[in-house]
Amino acid sequence: MNSPILIACAHGTSSPRGAAEVNALRDGIAALRPGLDVREAYVDVQDPDLPAVVAGLPAGATAVVVPLLLSVGYHVKVDIARAVKSRPGTLAAAPLGPDPRLAALLDVRLREAGVTDNDAVILAAAGSSDPTAAENVEELAGQLRALRSNRIVAAYGASATPSVPEAVAMLREEAAGGAGAGLSAGAVDLGGRVVIASYLLAPGFFHDQLAKAGADLVTAPLLPSPVLAEIALARYDAAVAGNGYDEMLP
Numbered sequence: 001m002n003s004p005i006l007i008a009c010a011h012g013t014s015s016p017r018g019a020a021e022v023n024a025l026r027d028g029i030a031a032l033r034p035g036l037d038v039r040e041a042y043v044d045v046q047d048p049d050l051p052a053v054v055a056g057l058p059a060g061a062t063a064v065v066v067p068l069l070l071s072v073g074y075h076v077k078v079d080i081a082r083a084v085k086s087r088p089g090t091l092a093a094a095p096l097g098p099d100p101r102l103a104a105l106l107d108v109r110l111r112e113a114g115v116t117d118n119d120a121v122i123l124a125a126a127g128s129s130d131p132t133a134a135e136n137v138e139e140l141a142g143q144l145r146a147l148r149s150n151r152i153v154a155a156y157g158a159s160a161t162p163s164v165p166e167a168v169a170m171l172r173e174e175a176a177g178g179a180g181a182g183l184s185a186g187a188v189d190l191g192g193r194v195v196i197a198s199y200l201l202a203p204g205f206f207h208d209q210l211a212k213a214g215a216d217l218v219t220a221p222l223l224p225s226p227v228l229a230e231i232a233l234a235r236y237d238a239a240v241a242g243n244g245y246d247e248m249l250p
Contacts, residue, residue: 004091005037005063006236007053009080012045013204019046021202021223022068028229029066041065043079050083054090062089064239066232070097070199071136073128093239096231097199098136103143105227106197109219110148118192120151120171122215124164125199126206127156134160140199157206164213168194172214193217201228 008026013019023040030038041053050065057063065084067076076095084092096102110121123144125137134154141154151174155167162170171194193216200207200221210218222228 002061003036004236004240005039005057005061006033006232007039007041007050007063007065008068008232009041009043009050009065010046010068010201011075012042013202014045015202015204018202018204018207021221025068025201025223025228025232028226029232032229032233039063043075050079051086054083054087057087057090060089062091063087064091064093064236066093066236066239067095068201068228068232069095070102070125070140070201071095071128071133073130073133077130077132091239093235095136096228096235098140098143099231100143101227101231102199102222103140103147105222105225106140106144106199106219107147109222110195110197113195113217113219115150115195115217115219116192117149119195119217120175120192121148121153122164122167122171122194122196123152123154123199124167124196124210124213125154125156127158127160129159137199144197157209164196164210168196168214195219198222 008029010022026038026040039053041048041050043050065080067080069075072095080092084090123141137154141152145152153167155162155164157164196210196213196215196218198207198210198219198221202221202223207221
């Protein structure tokens with residue numbers, strides 16, 4: 001019996017660098033599982049779009065849509081769920097995050113950037129209007145706190161609060177001893193920086209915005225890293241075993 005087709009479904013980006021990183025991730029998934037049919041799909045910006053990919057599957061074939069996304073949100077709950085329901089024999093896996101392996105990868109990115117224990121860290125996610133996405137990001141923040149002693153707060157590029165610039169301003173205010181305090185009011189300069197940990201897969205619009213948020217440092221995105229391909233395959237295997245995102249829906 002043939003294994004179900006793996007549809008690696010990303011958000012899509014207009015950034016050539018970002019698109020290349022996602023293409024490399026898909027190639028990495030295929031390299032880890034020789035013989036597995038791994039197909040390309042997107043929920044926005046790029047083609048082929050997911051509904052067309054699902055509709056074009058071979059007759060009688062089964063498939064698992066693996067969201068190359070970092071949290072449950074609109075694209076998972078609506079776009080991917082709708083595409084999956086349109087064709088019998090198609091399942092949706094859980095997204096890549098949250099996952100302790102992603103927290104460990106973020107820790108690596110922070111270390112690569114020279115972040116010290118004295119720096120305050122903003123975990124910067126893309127953001128979603130779906131509250132589940134923020135819950136996922138907060139869970140990941142907790143996993144990162146288990147690895148590091150830094151002050152860590154979650155913030156978002158869009159559709160959720162606090163925004164990344166708001167989080168930067170808040171941490172600057174904390175370092176200055178509170179609103180309007182200033183050094184004359186006894187504020188203590190801890191000497192640490194405000195660092196943005198990019199909780200984004202690849203370069204693109206949201207990552208570019210992080211450089212404008214006023215932090216001292218922005219880490220590189222998660223890709224490239226073999227960890228993402230390993231997680232994607234784990235999500236695929238769980239769905240095939242009957243533990244996909246479909247099973248989590250009420």
